[in-house]
Structure formats: structure tokens, C-alpha cells
Amino acid sequence: MERRRLLLAVLLAVPTPATLAQGPPPPLGGPLPPQPVPAGNPITTSKSQLGKALFWDEQLSSTRTVACGSCHISSQGGSDPRSTSAATSTHPGNDGGFGTPDDVIGSRGVPQSHADGTYEFEPSFGLNEQVTGRKANSTINAGYPDELFWDGRASEVFRDPVTDAVLLPTDAALESQAAGPPTSEVEMGHLDRDWPQIAARVEASRPLALAQAVPTALAGWIGARTYAELFEDAFGSPGVTPARIIMAIATYERTLVSNLAPINLGPGGLTPQEQQGRQVYVVSGCAVCHGGPLLTDDRFHYTGVRPANEDLGRFEVTGNNPDRGRFKTPSLLNVELRGPFFHNGRFDTLEDVVDFYDRGGDFNAPNKSPLVRPLGLSQQQKNALVAFMSRPLTDPRVANEQAPFDRPLLYAESTRVPLRYGNGVAGTGGFVPDVVAIEPASVGNPSFTVGLQNALGGAPAVLVIGLREPALGHALAALPALAWSHVVLDGAAPGLGFGSVSLALPDDPALAGTDFYGRWYVRDAGAPGGAAASQLFTVTAF
Ligand code: HEC
Ligand code: HEC
Incomplete structure (x- = not known):
């Protein structure tokens, strides 16, 4: 039943120049409908x-x-x-x-x-x-x-x-x-x-x-x-x-409903260029798939972004051949904020997307939607289409992260992330060991992991963490280190060695605000002095 409806919709929508010029525009925009909420999980x-x-x-x-x-x-x-x-x-x-x-x-x-x-x-x-x-x-x-x-x-x-x-x-x-x-x-x-x-x-x-x-x-x-x-x-x-x-x-x-884009607030209020873009959008068939208040049909289409057999998309769920390469039509609300576009992030800008549709897609397959075909848009029409997909489709609260779209600053976005700096020392094959330090140095973190890669496989290595920079050279033993962690690296070849240590940071509030410095040393006969070394990292405990 569902499939038959879909087929019918596609057939009806196949554009002939006459219907394109005269057909009534499919409903586009307007207030969002109520959202379905499962009876067993009411919103509170x-x-x-x-x-x-x-x-x-x-x-x-x-x-x-x-x-x-x-x-x-x-x-x-x-x-x-x-x-x-x-x-x-x-x-x-x-x-x-x-x-x-x-x-x-x-x-x-x-x-x-x-x-x-x-x-x-x-x-x-x-x-x-x-x-x-x-x-x-x-x-x-x-x-x-x-x-x-x-x-x-x-x-x-x-x-x-x-x-x-x-x-x-x-x-x-x-x-x-x-x-x-x-x-x-x-x-x-x-x-x-x-x-x-x-x-x-x-x-x-x-x-x-x-x-x-x-x-x-x-x-x-x-x-x-x-x-x-x-x-x-x-x-x-x-x-x-x-x-x-x-x-x-x-x-x-379910609280993240964006219903204040101009297109959802009612007709009117569009600039002449946006209005022209709306017409191009409808005439070009965009609204057949990206129509209604949410600007999506929530169905699956192959539009020729990539070969249909590359990422099988919907086929992976249904196993039906016509579903090869089909992806769910994304809602175009707030789309101007969302690049790069498509399931594979292939296009950086809306201009690129419009060019893609204008040339009728990039790949073909029997199940490609007939609506995606060369459009012959002028540059002015393309500009108008982009203008229509920008301000009129954007809820300003989303763009500005205002409630309900507000949020905290994440650790990974903050200056709390360990910083890598300085030089390392190359070992066998010219590989400079690479320190991986991304985890939070939060007081009491039971598992603060520091990794090492790009080093000599099978070699003994040591991670030194101290209150001062672990120096390069031969004075290793003299370092006033807080932690010495020894590992034997996995991996069999120069450049393929890797290892990591996971440290429990003391649950002591007095630690907060303390700066730590760390570096990996790798025993490697191919390095000057027999030790290759990574860059330094530093982090302030919080
Ligand atoms: C046959 C249905 C269909 C038609 C017609 C169609 N689209 Fe799409 N659109 C899709 C599907 C499906 C995707 C996702 C495809 C993918 O990622 O491989 C998509 C993706 C997009 C995206 C990227 C959105 C994102 O979040 O990445 C934009 C922008 C877009 N379409 C605009 C348009 C415009 C403009 C037109 C008219 C010129 C149009 N579409 C015509 C189905 C359609
Ligand atoms: C590492 C990045 C990443 C994290 C973390 C992540 N997501 Fe996603 N999310 C994605 C990607 C990529 C997709 C699309 C995957 C696909 O379609 O195969 C996705 C898809 C979704 C979708 C589908 C939206 C739609 O229109 O189909 C929702 C909803 C979502 N994520 C919510 C969440 C929630 C909730 C969490 C945490 C529990 C989460 N995501 C964690 C990357 C992420």
C-alpha cells in the first residue's frame, strides 16, 4: 500500500512543462502539526x-x-x-x-x-x-x-x-x-x-x-x-x-521543536528574492519531496548523490533492490546552518547543492527519482533558491542557541582539553612518536588515558608526568615525576607501535588548578641517545 502510494505520487509529480507552470503549489510551510509522543513516555x-x-x-x-x-x-x-x-x-x-x-x-x-x-x-x-x-x-x-x-x-x-x-x-x-x-x-x-x-x-x-x-x-x-x-x-x-x-x-x-522559522509563521514576509526562490523551489519539484510544514516527506529516495551501490542506505534495512542508495529526505528547516550537506557531507554550501540539482544529480540508477533531472536554472534563479532556503527556513532561536536550544559548553570545546606542544625526537624510520591526550584531567577521574602511536613496535616506552616539563635528553632519571608508567608497545614495525596507559587521578580537590606536563619516551636504537620522544602535553587539573 505504502509503495503503491509512493509510486503514484512520483508519477503524478513527473513534471511536464505545462503542469510545472500551472499546477497548484504543494502545501509548503505553515504551522507544525502536533508531535507524536509515545503513551508510555509522556513529556514532563x-x-x-x-x-x-x-x-x-x-x-x-x-x-x-x-x-x-x-x-x-x-x-x-x-x-x-x-x-x-x-x-x-x-x-x-x-x-x-x-x-x-x-x-x-x-x-x-x-x-x-x-x-x-x-x-x-x-x-x-x-x-x-x-x-x-x-x-x-x-x-x-x-x-x-x-x-x-x-x-x-x-x-x-x-x-x-x-x-x-x-x-x-x-x-x-x-x-x-x-x-x-x-x-x-x-x-x-x-x-x-x-x-x-x-x-x-x-x-x-x-x-x-x-x-x-x-x-x-x-x-x-x-x-x-x-x-x-x-x-x-x-x-x-x-x-x-x-x-x-x-x-x-x-x-x-521532543522539546527541540523549531516552529518559528518565517515559513512556519505564515505566508508573507518574504523579500522579493526569497519569494522568487519559493517559486523556483516549487516549480523545480523540490517541494514534492521537501514539502509540508517540515519540508520533508520522510520517505526514502535515490537522488544520485553517489553511485547507488556505494552506501546502500535504505536497502540495508529492507533488503529491497529498489531501495539501494535511498536515503531519508531531510527536513530543510534550519538547513542553511547545517552544512556540509547530504548523507556523506559531500557539498559544503547550499550553492553547491543547488548546482547539483540543476545538473540533474551526479549518478544514475534505475531507481533514481525522475524528479532529479536537469533544471536549466539561471544564475539568478539559483541565487533566489539559496535565498529561499536560508532566512525563511531558519528558526532564529536555533541559530542563536536560545531556549529550548540553549546548552552548556562542552569539555571538548573548552580550554580544559590537554594541549600538545614542543618537539619530539624521531626514532627508527624517522617516525616521531605521537602522544594522544584528549581525556579530561578532572579531579577523581578514575581513568585518564594517554596514548602513544607512530612509534617503534615492540619497544619499551614510558610515560612521564610531572609538575615541570619532562626534558629531552639523558637526564630522565633526574626528573621529579609524579607518574612513571611503563608499557611495551604493541605493533610490529617502525611507526606502527602503539600503547596507552590509563591513570586514576586522585580524588583530592586540592589538585584542581595544578598544571601537569607529560611526555612519552620510547627505547629505540635508531634515535639519538637511544630514546625517541613525543611532543609534550600540558593540562590543568579541574
Ligand atoms: C525525490 C525527492 C527529492 C527531490 C525532488 C529533491 N530532494 Fe533534496 N533531498 C532528498 C533526499 C533523499 C536528500 C538526501 C540525499 C542524500 O543524502 O543522499 C536530499 C537532500 C537535500 C539537501 C541537503 C540537506 C541536508 O541536510 O544535508 C538539500 C539542501 C536539498 N535536498 C534541497 C533540495 C532542493 C533545492 C531541491 C529542488 C531543486 C530538492 N532538494 C529536490 C530528496 C529530494
Ligand atoms: C560521534 C557523533 C555522534 C554522537 C556522539 C551521537 N550522534 Fe546522533 N547521529 C550521528 C550520525 C553520524 C547520525 C546519522 C547516522 C546514520 O544515519 O547512519 C546520527 C543520527 C541521529 C539521529 C537521527 C535523526 C534523524 O532525523 O534521522 C538522532 C535523533 C540522533 N542522532 C540523536 C543522538 C543522541 C540522542 C545521541 C546520544 C545518545 C547521539 N545522537 C549521539 C552522530 C552522533
């Missing part, structure tokens, strides 16, 4: 405040460096501002090689790691943060669709991630979705992380301990309470459980 203020704390709490990730919010920032339209830097946000795509046409601009998550906090070498990323294989969708207005993710694999049926029992049978795609990232070894978790471990981590954490500038209303609601107390407030009985963590996060996301 305390639950959404709890969810907001959890969504922005980097302690949810194994490494304490990634929150949901890290990849979903309002001023970026609910997507990831770091994706604007290809240098740090590129995934190599199917072919595993960087710098090839199938590369994807995604979101940085965690280094691959073990339950004990130590790091594991990942073939594409080494000990660096791994990058997701798709661009982050927006979390704004994400309460509307029945199916979430680019391929719709998060369904509206929410199952308890521990027992697999159906907890919410309908309208719960947000809950299904939120169950994923904390256990993903790329986004937030260590290898084989499970939900009981995540619930235990939440219970052991002080709410938003790593964040700064917590919005006043949220800070006031949290007060001096523990997560256990917040859960009791939000759910009416004690218990920090996986399902409750997920339901609170989903409830917070």
Missing part, C-alpha cells in the same frame, strides 16, 4: 531536564570526551560543527582509503578503546578519534518521523536494550535511536560496551561535572543533586536504568 519538565543533562554530559562516553550534543549542536542546525573540517572529520568510505571519491565527511567520536580505558589501534584511525561513516542528521524536529537515521533503521518500536522486551510499541523512534550511540564503539563506547555498564557510569557521575556555562534553568533544576536523585524526581521512583536514560534523552529531544 523534570524528565526533559534530566534528558537535557544526559544529552550534554560527556561522561556518557567511555572516554568522557563525547556527549550526544558533541555531534548535534543547535547553531549547526542540530548537526556537527566539526564536520566543516574535512581534516579531522573524514571517514575513508568503503574502499578504506583516504583521499578517494567515496570519502565521507562524518562526525568524530572516540578512539577505539577497551573497558579498562586503554586504547586499541584502529586500521583507519590509529589511536585517533574514529569518524562515523555518515554525516550527522539533525536532532531538531527529530520527534516527528516514524523512522530515524538516514536509512530509517531506528523504528518507532522501542525495545529495552537489556531484556529486548517491547517497552513502547509506537511513536518511539527517538527512544530506539538513543539506544545506539552509547554502545557504538565509534561514537561513544568502548569495545563490547553494554547498557548496564552505561547505567553504572551515569550513576557514578556527578551531573554535568565536565560542562561549563550550564543554562540557568537546567543548573537550577539539577542543584546539588546526584543522578540517582534526578532520576527519582523525573520518574517518581528510584533507579538509574538503561531504559530510563534513553526515555529521558528522547523526552528532551
Whole structure:
């Protein structure tokens, strides 16, 4: 039934010049409809405040460096501002090689790691943060669709991630979705992380301990309470459980409704250029897929962004051949904030996207939508189309991160992140050992991990941390170090050696404000004096 409707819609929409010029414009814009809310998880203020704390709490990730919010920032339209830097946000795509046409601009998550906090070498990323294989969708207005993710694999049926029992049978795609990232070894978790471990981590954490500038209303609601107390407030009985963590996060996301874009506030108010852009948008068929108040049909289409068999998209969920390469139509509300665009972050600007549609897409396949075909737009029409997709579709509260789109400053965005500086000393093969220091030096952090890569495989190495800079040269033993951590590096060849140590930072408030300095030394006969060394890092405990 669904498929037949879709086919019909496509047939009806196939543009002939006459219908394009005269057909009534499909409904576009207007007030947002009410959002579906699962009966078993009603929205309450305390639950959404709890969810907001959890969504922005980097302690949810194994490494304490990634929150949901890290990849979903309002001023970026609910997507990831770091994706604007290809240098740090590129995934190599199917072919595993960087710098090839199938590369994807995604979101940085965690280094691959073990339950004990130590790091594991990942073939594409080494000990660096791994990058997701798709661009982050927006979390704004994400309460509307029945199916979430680019391929719709998060369904509206929410199952308890521990027992697999159906907890919410309908309208719960947000809950299904939120169950994923904390256990993903790329986004937030260590290898084989499970939900009981995540619930235990939440219970052991002080709410938003790593964040700064917590919005006043949220800070006031949290007060001096523990997560256990917040859960009791939000759910009416004690218990920090996986399902409750997920339901609170989903409830917070249901508050992220952007309904104050000019297009949602009613007709009129558009500049002449924006008005012309609206016409081009309708005449070009954009509104067939990106129509209605949310500017999406929430359906899956192949539009020729990349070869249909590269990322199979919807096919991975349904196994139906016509679904190869199909992705969910994104809502275009707030789209101007959200670049780079498409499931693979392929285009940096809306101008690039318009050029893409104007040339009828870049790849073909039998299941490509007939609506994506050369448009023959003039430069003026293209400019107007971009103008229409900018101010008229943007809720200013989203752009300015005003309530409900306000948020704390994340640890990873702050100056609390360890800083690398100075020079290292190259070893065999000319490789300079590379220190990886990204985790928070927060007082009492039971697992502050420092990694080393790009060194001599199999060599003994030592991480020295002190109150002064561990110097280069031969005076190692004379260093007044606080911690000497010895490891034997994994990896078999020069440049492929890696290792890490996970340190428990003392739970002593007097430590806050103290500056620490660290450096790795690697025993390596190919280095001057027999020791290769990494750069320094410094960090102020907080
Ligand atoms: C490391 C980055 C990263 C983190 C952390 C992360 N996400 Fe995402 N998120 C993504 C990416 C990438 C996608 C798209 C993945 C796909 O479609 O295959 C996505 C998709 C989503 C979607 C789907 C929206 C839609 O329109 O389909 C929602 C909702 C969402 N994330 C919420 C969350 C929540 C809640 C958390 C924390 C529990 C979270 N994300 C953590 C990167 C991240
Ligand atoms: C057949 C349905 C369809 C039509 C027609 C269509 N789009 Fe899209 N649009 C999509 C889908 C599906 C995607 C996501 C494709 C992907 O990521 O591979 C998308 C993505 C986009 C994006 C990127 C959004 C983001 O968050 O990354 C923009 C902008 C956009 N379309 C604008 C337009 C404009 C302008 C037109 C008309 C010229 C248009 N679309 C016509 C289905 C359509």
C-alpha cells in the first residue's frame, strides 16, 4: 500500500512543462502539526531536564570526551560543527582509503578503546578519534518521523536494550535511536560496551561535572543533586536504568521543536528574492519531496548523490533492490546552518547543492527519482533558491542557541582539553612518536588515558608526568615525576607501535588548578641517545 502510494505520487509529480507552470503549489510551510509522543513516555519538565543533562554530559562516553550534543549542536542546525573540517572529520568510505571519491565527511567520536580505558589501534584511525561513516542528521524536529537515521533503521518500536522486551510499541523512534550511540564503539563506547555498564557510569557521575556555562534553568533544576536523585524526581521512583536514560534523552529531544522559522509563521514576509526562490523551489519539484510544514516527506529516495551501490542506505534495512542508495529526505528547516550537506557531507554550501540539482544529480540508477533531472536554472534563479532556503527556513532561536536550544559548553570545546606542544625526537624510520591526550584531567577521574602511536613496535616506552616539563635528553632519571608508567608497545614495525596507559587521578580537590606536563619516551636504537620522544602535553587539573 505504502509503495503503491509512493509510486503514484512520483508519477503524478513527473513534471511536464505545462503542469510545472500551472499546477497548484504543494502545501509548503505553515504551522507544525502536533508531535507524536509515545503513551508510555509522556513529556514532563523534570524528565526533559534530566534528558537535557544526559544529552550534554560527556561522561556518557567511555572516554568522557563525547556527549550526544558533541555531534548535534543547535547553531549547526542540530548537526556537527566539526564536520566543516574535512581534516579531522573524514571517514575513508568503503574502499578504506583516504583521499578517494567515496570519502565521507562524518562526525568524530572516540578512539577505539577497551573497558579498562586503554586504547586499541584502529586500521583507519590509529589511536585517533574514529569518524562515523555518515554525516550527522539533525536532532531538531527529530520527534516527528516514524523512522530515524538516514536509512530509517531506528523504528518507532522501542525495545529495552537489556531484556529486548517491547517497552513502547509506537511513536518511539527517538527512544530506539538513543539506544545506539552509547554502545557504538565509534561514537561513544568502548569495545563490547553494554547498557548496564552505561547505567553504572551515569550513576557514578556527578551531573554535568565536565560542562561549563550550564543554562540557568537546567543548573537550577539539577542543584546539588546526584543522578540517582534526578532520576527519582523525573520518574517518581528510584533507579538509574538503561531504559530510563534513553526515555529521558528522547523526552528532551521532543522539546527541540523549531516552529518559528518565517515559513512556519505564515505566508508573507518574504523579500522579493526569497519569494522568487519559493517559486523556483516549487516549480523545480523540490517541494514534492521537501514539502509540508517540515519540508520533508520522510520517505526514502535515490537522488544520485553517489553511485547507488556505494552506501546502500535504505536497502540495508529492507533488503529491497529498489531501495539501494535511498536515503531519508531531510527536513530543510534550519538547513542553511547545517552544512556540509547530504548523507556523506559531500557539498559544503547550499550553492553547491543547488548546482547539483540543476545538473540533474551526479549518478544514475534505475531507481533514481525522475524528479532529479536537469533544471536549466539561471544564475539568478539559483541565487533566489539559496535565498529561499536560508532566512525563511531558519528558526532564529536555533541559530542563536536560545531556549529550548540553549546548552552548556562542552569539555571538548573548552580550554580544559590537554594541549600538545614542543618537539619530539624521531626514532627508527624517522617516525616521531605521537602522544594522544584528549581525556579530561578532572579531579577523581578514575581513568585518564594517554596514548602513544607512530612509534617503534615492540619497544619499551614510558610515560612521564610531572609538575615541570619532562626534558629531552639523558637526564630522565633526574626528573621529579609524579607518574612513571611503563608499557611495551604493541605493533610490529617502525611507526606502527602503539600503547596507552590509563591513570586514576586522585580524588583530592586540592589538585584542581595544578598544571601537569607529560611526555612519552620510547627505547629505540635508531634515535639519538637511544630514546625517541613525543611532543609534550600540558593540562590543568579541574
Ligand atoms: C560521534 C557523533 C555522534 C554522537 C556522539 C551521537 N550522534 Fe546522533 N547521529 C550521528 C550520525 C553520524 C547520525 C546519522 C547516522 C546514520 O544515519 O547512519 C546520527 C543520527 C541521529 C539521529 C537521527 C535523526 C534523524 O532525523 O534521522 C538522532 C535523533 C540522533 N542522532 C540523536 C543522538 C543522541 C540522542 C545521541 C546520544 C545518545 C547521539 N545522537 C549521539 C552522530 C552522533
Ligand atoms: C525525490 C525527492 C527529492 C527531490 C525532488 C529533491 N530532494 Fe533534496 N533531498 C532528498 C533526499 C533523499 C536528500 C538526501 C540525499 C542524500 O543524502 O543522499 C536530499 C537532500 C537535500 C539537501 C541537503 C540537506 C541536508 O541536510 O544535508 C538539500 C539542501 C536539498 N535536498 C534541497 C533540495 C532542493 C533545492 C531541491 C529542488 C531543486 C530538492 N532538494 C529536490 C530528496 C529530494
